[in-house]
Amino acid sequence: MSSFSIIRGGRLLDAAGRTAPFKDILVKDGAILEVGEPGLAAPPEAEVVDASRHLMHPGLVNSHTHGSGALTRGYLDRWNLEMLLMAAPRRFGNQSAEIKYLNTYLGAVEMALKGCTVAYDLTFGVPVATTEELIAMGQAYRDAGIRAVMAPMLSDISFYRAIPGLVESLPAELQRLSVIDAADATDEVLRLMGEALAAWPHDRDHVKLGVAPTIPTHCSDALMRGSDRLVRDYDTVMQSHVGESKVQVLAAKEFWGKSMVAHIDELGLIGPHFSVAHGVWLDDDDMRRLADRGASVSHNAGSNMRLGAGIADSRRMLELGVNLGIGTDGATSSDNQNMYEAMRAAQQVSCVRQPDHRLWLSAPEVIAAATTGGARLTGFGHVGSIEPGKRADIVFLTLDHPNWMPVNDPSNQLVLVEDATAVRHVMVDGRFIVRDGRHLASDMAALAGKAEAARETIASLNQADMAVAERLEEAVTSFCRSLSAKPYSVERYAAFPCRCETPEAGFAATPA
Numbered sequence: 236m237s238s239f240s241i242i243r244g245g246r247l248l249d250a251a252g253r254t255a256p257f258k259d260i261l262v263k264d265g266a267i268l269e270v271g272e273p274g275l276a277a278p279p280e281a282e283v284v285d286a287s288r289h290l291m292h293p294g295l296v297n298s299h300t301h302g303s304g305a306l307t308r309g310y311l312d313r314w315n316l317e318m319l320l321m322a323a324p325r326r327f328g329n330q331s332a333e334i335k336y337l338n339t340y341l342g343a344v345e346m347a348l349k350g351c352t353v354a355y356d357l358t359f360g361v362p363v364a365t366t367e368e369l370i371a372m373g374q375a376y377r378d379a380g381i382r383a384v385m386a387p388m389l390s391d392i393s394f395y396r397a398i399p400g401l402v403e404s405l406p407a408e409l410q411r412l413s414v415i416d417a418a419d420a421t422d423e424v425l426r427l428m429g430e431a432l433a434a435w436p437h438d439r440d441h442v443k444l445g446v447a448p449t450i451p452t453h454c455s456d457a458l459m460r461g462s463d464r465l466v467r468d469y470d471t472v473m474q475s476h477v478g479e480s481k482v483q484v485l486a487a488k489e490f491w492g493k494s495m496v497a498h499i500d501e502l503g504l505i506g507p508h509f510s511v512a513h514g515v516w517l518d519d520d521d522m523r524r525l526a527d528r529g530a531s532v533s534h535n536a537g538s539n540m541r542l543g544a545g546i547a548d549s550r551r552m553l554e555l556g557v558n559l560g561i562g563t564d565g566a567t568s569s570d571n572q573n574m575y576e577a578m579r580a581a582q583q584v585s586c587v588r589q590p591d592h593r594l595w596l597s598a599p600e601v602i603a604a605a606t607t608g609g610a611r612l613t614g615f616g617h618v619g620s621i622e623p624g625k626r627a628d629i630v631f632l633t634l635d636h637p638n639w640m641p642v643n644d645p646s647n648q649l650v651l652v653e654d655a656t657a658v659r660h661v662m663v664d665g666r667f668i669v670r671d672g673r674h675l676a677s678d679m680a681a682l683a684g685k686a687e688a689a690r691e692t693i694a695s696l697n698q699a700d701m702a703v704a705e706r707l708e709e710a711v712t713s714f715c716r717s718l719s720a721k722p723y724s725v726e727r728y729a730a731f732p733c734r735c736e737t738p739e740a741g742f743a744a745t746p747a
């Protein structure tokens with residue numbers, strides 16, 4: 236028997252129109268059947284949901300995060316991507332299956348509480364996580380009630396080998412400590428990824444498994460081609476960190492004589508199922524390649540600032556036809572999982588790229604990226620908007636909150652004012668997962684206790700490795716600092732040349 240509910244009395248955001256007219260929404264079996272004027276007819280048995288004094292908007296889509304990092308929020312205040320990549324496995328490694336589940340669940344609960352109903356989660360790669368652990372982490376999203384693409388981060392080249400000249404620049408003793416070689420891992424990684432895809436038990440409309448060759452310079456061509464085969468065999472999606480940092484794009488030029496995007500395009504990876512995370516250091520040719528093949532970029536403006544990656548040219552991406560999503564990135568690199576803040580960061584940072592205000596992102600453009608753009612990027616075509624045929628994933632913001640006093644321009648207020656404090660209810664498939672500001676499936680005090688215990692366990696398990704990380708840190712960061720001072724074909728720092736030491740050893744990057 237079908238179940239109906241009718242949502243009455245609320246105001247429905249019309250982002251493009253910058254309005255929020257009163258609308259009623261009829262939901263049948265978790266899907267939106269009709270959106271109509273107040274007083275919309277409904278079957279007599281329909282459950283009535285009172286949305287008066289609320290603004291409704293589609294559940295937000297977080298196009299890039301890492302569920303593996305929720306327990307590391309606020310860990311360090313000044314570190315860049317290379318410092319993070321070097322330190323993260325040593326500082327936060329050795330996690331038990333239980334802690335991996337907790338990490339993922341905690342991130343999912345935070346997103347739910349903050350109005351996000353879909354996450355693209357680049358999670359623990361294989362073999363760091365087993366198939367059973369991946370399935371359990373998928374269950375964490377089911378338990379928290381939000382949708383996710385979970386894409387294990389794959390690599391077969393170590394961080395140290397992914398930066399030309401880095402290992403050679405280190406003193407002999409540190410060279411020995413740094414080399415965690417993943418040689419010959421390619422076949423094993425692909426085998427395990429294929430095994431997990433074949434075994435995936437979750438409903439793919441809720442939690443599907445994607446594939447994430449993590450950073451192209453950390454992946455052999457064989458691994459990337461194999462990943463692409465798996466994506467096509469299992470009809471799923473792929474994401475990779477592309478052009479996140481200047482070090483990455485300089486390394487790509489050195490390895491391949493071309494940009495990261497050009498290289499993976501020639502390997503055949505780019506298509507509508509493919510998305511770039513960050514894309515800070517993409518040039519016009521890169522963006523055109525992505526646009527021509529129907530690919531997407533997750534614009535993670537907050538993380539890009541937090542890690543000093545630079546300011547991505549989101550306006551140029553839109554001009555050239557790239558589909559844009561908005562991401563928070565993981566808690567290790569940008570702490571909270573708040574899509575409202577990620578939207579605000581995307582809008583505001585677009586304003587400091589150039590003085591012509593007509594080129595800044597508008598609030599409706601940012602909202603589109605965080606909803607329909609994200610739906611397309613994640614391959615979840617059944618969400619992202621509140622219209623007939625879509626699933627009823629709806630956020631209810633109370634208007635009895637300073638953020639909405641008064642209601643001026645609802646689109647501007649969603650992007651420039653809302654900070655998730657007005658989120659009262661969140662619905663997925665027509666059922667509340669957050670009600671009156673509470674995540675219904677969670678006991679927050681118990682969750683806090685588990686998180687504290689996990690923090691202590693992680694710290695004690697990784698103590699020895701942390702000592703190594705600290706010794707490597709200065710040598711590696713000074714090498715990367717020098718690299719970042721070299722010229723590149725596009726400029727993404729707010730101030731350049733930078734105030735670092737003169738570039739020395741390493742390699743000569745050729746400006747295009």
Ligand SMILES: [Zn+2]
Pocket residue numbers: 299300301357476512564565
């Ligand atoms: Zn990331």
